Amino acid sequence: xxxxxxxxxxxxxxxxxxxxxxxxxxxxxxxxNEARAILTRAAQSEDTDAQIEFVKQLIxxxxxxxxxxLSAWRVGELYIHTAPDGAKFPFLLDAQQDGAGKxxxxxxxxxxxLKGADGSPLALLANxxxxxxxxxxxxxxxxxxxxxxxxxNPVPKMRRDAVIKLGQEQNAEYLPYFEARLKIESNxxxxxxxxxxxxxxxxxxxxxxxRNAAIARLGEMRSVNAIAFLKDMEKSAKASPAKxxxxxxxxxxxxxxxxxxxxxxxxxxxxxxxxxxxxSVLLVAALGLAITFGLMGVINMAHGEVMAVGxxxxxxxxxxxxxxxxxxxxxxxxxIKGMGLTGSGFDSYFIFALIASFLTAALVGLALERGIxxxxxxxxxxxxxxxxxxxxxxxxxxxxxxxxANVQVNSPSWLSGSFVVNDVLFGYNRIFVIGFALFIVFAxxxxxxxxxxxxxxxxxxxxxxxxxxxxxxxDRVNMMTFAFGSGLAGMAGACMSQIxxxxxxxxxxxxxxxxxxxxxxxxxxxxxxxTASLGVGVTNQILEPWLGAVLGKILVLAAIILFLQWxxxxxxxxxxxxxxx
Amino acid sequence: MKKSSFQKCLTFAAVALAASAMxxxxxxxxxxxxxxxxxxxxxTSLKDVLLFTFDExxxxxxxxxxxxxYMIEPVVVDPASNWPLFAEKAEQLLVKDKVSxxxxxWTSVSRKSVLPVFEKNNGLLFYPVQYEGEELSQxxxxxxxxxxxxxxxxxxxxxxxGKKKFYxxxxxxxxxRTTNKILKQYLKLKGVPDENIIEIYTPFGHxxxxxxxxxxxxxxxxxxACVISTLNGDTNIPYFKEYANAGLTSENCxxxxxSISEDEFRGLPAKELVGQLGCWTYFMSLKTxxxxxxxxxxxxxxxxxxxxxxxFKVSGVDxxxxxxxxxxxLSRLGVHLWKQAVExxxxxxxxxxxxxxIGQKFKGxxxxxxxxxxxxxxxxxxxxxxxASGQFKIIKxxxxxxxxxxxxxxxx
Numbered sequence: 001x002x003x004x005x006x007x008x009x010x011x012x013x014x015x016x017x018x019x020x021x022x023x024x025x026x027x028x029x030x031x032x033n034e035a036r037a038i039l040t041r042a043a044q045s046e047d048t049d050a051q052i053e054f055v056k057q058l059i060x061x062x063x064x065x066x067x068x069x070l071s072a073w074r075v076g077e078l079y080i081h082t083a084p085d086g087a088k089f090p091f092l093l094d095a096q097q098d099g100a101g102k103x104x105x106x107x108x109x110x111x112x113x114l115k116g117a118d119g120s121p122l123a124l125l126a127n128x129x130x131x132x133x134x135x136x137x138x139x140x141x142x143x144x145x146x147x148x149x150x151x152x153n154p155v156p157k158m159r160r161d162a163v164i165k166l167g168q169e170q171n172a173e174y175l176p177y178f179e180a181r182l183k184i185e186s187n188x189x190x191x192x193x194x195x196x197x198x199x200x201x202x203x204x205x206x207x208x209x210x211r212n213a214a215i216a217r218l219g220e221m222r223s224v225n226a227i228a229f230l231k232d233m234e235k236s237a238k239a240s241p242a243k244x245x246x247x248x249x250x251x252x253x254x255x256x257x258x259x260x261x262x263x264x265x266x267x268x269x270x271x272x273x274x275x276x277x278x279x280s281v282l283l284v285a286a287l288g289l290a291i292t293f294g295l296m297g298v299i300n301m302a303h304g305e306v307m308a309v310g311x312x313x314x315x316x317x318x319x320x321x322x323x324x325x326x327x328x329x330x331x332x333x334x335x336i337k338g339m340g341l342t343g344s345g346f347d348s349y350f351i352f353a354l355i356a357s358f359l360t361a362a363l364v365g366l367a368l369e370r371g372i373x374x375x376x377x378x379x380x381x382x383x384x385x386x387x388x389x390x391x392x393x394x395x396x397x398x399x400x401x402x403x404x405a406n407v408q409v410n411s412p413s414w415l416s417g418s419f420v421v422n423d424v425l426f427g428y429n430r431i432f433v434i435g436f437a438l439f440i441v442f443a444x445x446x447x448x449x450x451x452x453x454x455x456x457x458x459x460x461x462x463x464x465x466x467x468x469x470x471x472x473x474x475d476r477v478n479m480m481t482f483a484f485g486s487g488l489a490g491m492a493g494a495c496m497s498q499i500x501x502x503x504x505x506x507x508x509x510x511x512x513x514x515x516x517x518x519x520x521x522x523x524x525x526x527x528x529x530x531t532a533s534l535g536v537g538v539t540n541q542i543l544e545p546w547l548g549a550v551l552g553k554i555l556v557l558a559a560i561i562l563f564l565q566w567x568x569x570x571x572x573x574x575x576x577x578x579x580x581x
Numbered sequence: 582m583k584k585s586s587f588q589k590c591l592t593f594a595a596v597a598l599a600a601s602a603m604x605x606x607x608x609x610x611x612x613x614x615x616x617x618x619x620x621x622x623x624x625t626s627l628k629d630v631l632l633f634t635f636d637e638x639x640x641x642x643x644x645x646x647x648x649x650x651y652m653i654e655p656v657v658v659d660p661a662s663n664w665p666l667f668a669e670k671a672e673q674l675l676v677k678d679k680v681s682x683x684x685x686x687w688t689s690v691s692r693k694s695v696l697p698v699f700e701k702n703n704g705l706l707f708y709p710v711q712y713e714g715e716e717l718s719q720x721x722x723x724x725x726x727x728x729x730x731x732x733x734x735x736x737x738x739x740x741x742x743g744k745k746k747f748y749x750x751x752x753x754x755x756x757x758r759t760t761n762k763i764l765k766q767y768l769k770l771k772g773v774p775d776e777n778i779i780e781i782y783t784p785f786g787h788x789x790x791x792x793x794x795x796x797x798x799x800x801x802x803x804x805x806a807c808v809i810s811t812l813n814g815d816t817n818i819p820y821f822k823e824y825a826n827a828g829l830t831s832e833n834c835x836x837x838x839x840s841i842s843e844d845e846f847r848g849l850p851a852k853e854l855v856g857q858l859g860c861w862t863y864f865m866s867l868k869t870x871x872x873x874x875x876x877x878x879x880x881x882x883x884x885x886x887x888x889x890x891x892x893f894k895v896s897g898v899d900x901x902x903x904x905x906x907x908x909x910x911l912s913r914l915g916v917h918l919w920k921q922a923v924e925x926x927x928x929x930x931x932x933x934x935x936x937x938x939i940g941q942k943f944k945g946x947x948x949x950x951x952x953x954x955x956x957x958x959x960x961x962x963x964x965x966x967x968x969a970s971g972q973f974k975i976i977k978x979x980x981x982x983x984x985x986x987x988x989x990x991x992x993x
Binding site for chain 1: 622781783787815822826833
């Protein structure tokens with residue numbers, strides 16, 4: 001039942017897709033044929049002026065082969081082929097050459113290879129062919145056409161980028177084309193960039209009125225793309241006041257101020273967002289440790305490696321959803337066949353990866369607790385050494401299983417890219433990390449305050465002996481708590497696979513930061529962990545643009561050391577007899 | 582009793598003699614590359630290609646000195662990405678193993694730490710990885726790209742493309758810092774004003790590139806901007822991920838990276854790097870008969886790696902998804918140049934081989950190279966655009982660029 005339903009959905013989607021494809025092909029086919037015909041006529045023509053006219057007609061045609069042919073013509077690499085029936089048409093040479101320097105010819109009319117009498121592709125030598133002539137006037141026309149070519153690109157994003165680029169050239173010749181495109185353009189973003197490009201081009205106009213109006217418009221648009229140019233112009237206006245006149249200088253000043261003010265706000269919001277995202281990364285990584293070290297008092301040096309277990313789990317889930325997996329287990333190569341999913345089916349792997357990484361890491365934590373840590377609760381220094389040993393063993397296991405090189409965990413499409421609000425960038429992966437941090441903090445809070453396990457955890461943490469007397473099975477609570485903390489670390493590892501590298505030494509790069517956050521926040525206090533990561537993350541992002549990444553990090557570390565001199569127990573001090581003891 | 586012990590002595594002497602006679606037909610050669618630690622990912626490939634080249638030469642009859650043919654016998658040591666250990670292992674190769682020549686080192690800091698050892702013992706080292714220059718030792722031959730064979734052509738290309746603003750981004754150590762210092766001076770000579778050059782460094786293993794990418798985005802907003810990246814190792818992954826997420830592409834702000842070759846590409850998400858540029862003296866995609874032979878032979882060799890003519894056991898060669906890259910090509914060229922020089926000098930002695938090396942030519946996969954009197958090569962330089970396949974499409978060639986290690990000579 002389910003399969004037949006999904007099959008029919010698939011079939012329907014396929015039909016839709018095909019229909020769309022046909023529509024696109026049909027439309028572009030008509031256009032490109034026309035463009036290619038115009039180019040062929042231009043090549044056949046003997047008169048330069050007529051050729052220039054033809055070339056100008058090609059502006060905005062959007063056909064890749066035509067643009068390639070035009071570029072070739074400009075450098076004298078477009079050739080004329082005379083067919084057996086006497087018809088002449090242009091062709092270019094394929095970039096791939098054989099040993100003798102010969103290449104196949106590509107006809108501009110249909111994009112096919114030129115064929116000899118026997119039907120096989122001709123191999124041609126460049127210097128034996130007749131190249132089409134070009135003059136400097138024609139070359140200039142070709143350049144303009146090529147530059148303007150991308151305005152007709154069917155993809156709005158490409159159109160937008162092309163318009164931005166052309167606007168920055170401030171070439172008055174482009175103005176009519178911008179205006180023509182503006183009339184037929186429907187994409188709001190491209191319309192915005194077109195207006196910007198027009199204003200930018202007019203800002204160097206000879207006519208003072210047009211110039212000033214354009215500058216004022218740029219200021220109103222808060223055009224970030226124009227700020228560099230406007231500033232330069234303001235500088236030269238100050239150096240030689242006679243050049244532009246006082247009116248323009250005033251307009252420039254207003255516009256620059258307006259844009260700079262706007263940028264300042266953008267910077268503020270951007271820094272706040274980036275700080276929040278760095279803080280979330282730290283929080284996600286440290287929360288598991290806040291439980292195992294903070295609440296339980298186990299100095300768990302293998303925390304980073306438990307994170308890596310989560311990352312590698314994400315890698316394996318990705319393999320299962322995608323093209324399969326190959327790794328070696330105790331010297332034997334294990335191959336798992338993937339489901340070969342693509343598109344949104346594959347993209348959903350990450351949700352499963354998060355769950356799976358929680359489970360596997362929790363299992364590893366459970367084994368660790370049962371096997372080693374439970375014997376060492378009273379001996380923190382020995383647990384430090386033992387878990388450090390475990391971390392080394394785990395690293396070596398990763399190396400043997402997955403190789404010493406990093407593995408690639410691909411970002412699902414919904415985690416790549418960003419959206420832009422008022423020129424401030426919000427990356428999807430960063431938003432996800434912030435949301436994820438909120439989610440796990442909230443979930444942990446609920447677990448600790450609203451469930452009986454949480455109650456028991458808190459009881460055991462505050463006074464183990466008393467809790468034990470009250471009938472709490474402290475042994476079991478320890479086990480569950482450690483497994484939960486490890487599971488959180490595993491989820492953190494899966495999450496990190498989206499923003500950092502997954503390799504055997506992944507854990508090493510987080511362990512110091514994690515301990516730092518937990519100690520700074522105050523051992524045994526989750527609110528402290530949240531506050532500390534926020535503080536460190538935001539400070540880091542505020543300092544980085546001023547001091548650079550290296551010095552910024554050093555300064556943050558120094559500040560933390562000083563802070564701990566002042567408050568050795570961290571931001572929030574937990575009063576607890578078991579911790580004091 | 583006495584007699585038998587005397588007999589034993591005789592036999593022992595005979596065996597020793599025979600052994601030394603056999604040993605006379607081999608020449609010991611050191612391989613000094615990290616096979617463990619952080620640099621192992623890059624350096625293991627160089628060890629592989631060196632062993633391949635020894636095998637290639639031994640198959641062709643070895644090194645001919647006088648009337649004798651000597652088989653190359655590798656001595657492979659592992660300095661484990663540990664700079665002081667590099668010096669110790671170098672000492673061991675030169676003093677204990679008495680090798681005739683050493684091929685090795687990747688990072689500049691490892692080269693700097695073995696340099697005094699080679700000068701003290703009058704050894705010979707071939708160094709194959711692009712570096713910052715400002716160094717010239719009697720005892721080192723640099724087949725590596727000097728700054729004017731990689732950074733300068735790349736910047737020239739960017740200037741010719743109409744780029745006016747340069748964002749110099751690098752990992753925080755000697756190679757990026759020196760290269761960027763030279764590039765800044767060079768750009769100033771080319772009329773790029775100070776405010777259009779930004780120089781930023783991040784620590785090794787840095788993963789948070791949000792701020793830097795936001796800054797690049799702002800920097801590129803005015804158009805005609807590009808990034809010159811000397812970021813090393815796996816920091817490139819978070820950097821390029823963030824870069825792509827911010828909507829930056831090779832169209833609106835190209836990145837030219839000096840530390841990403843085909844080999845590093847294997848660990849990077851190719852999708853995010855497509856269209857970005859690389860600049861090297863060799864690309865695997867070069868279409869020359871020498872290159873197709875080199876690539877073909879190497880790919881066959883890694884399936885059954887051995888060094889012909891010796892008892893040397895080759896281990897740790899991973900045959901999966903292998904590629905060739907510029908440092909590998911330059912490692913191999915070094916071995917061939919040394920062999921030719923030894924044959925010309927008719928001796929393995931360093932003082933005789935050194936003068937013979939100058940002017941030595943070899944037709945390699947990327948065209949002919951010549952060893953200059955300044956211990957650096959004349960080589961062809963290529964600029965390539967990365968493809969999703971992990972290969973580079975060559976878009977520009979500079980022929981016969983003579984390496985100049987000292988920036989004051991070309992900063993005029």
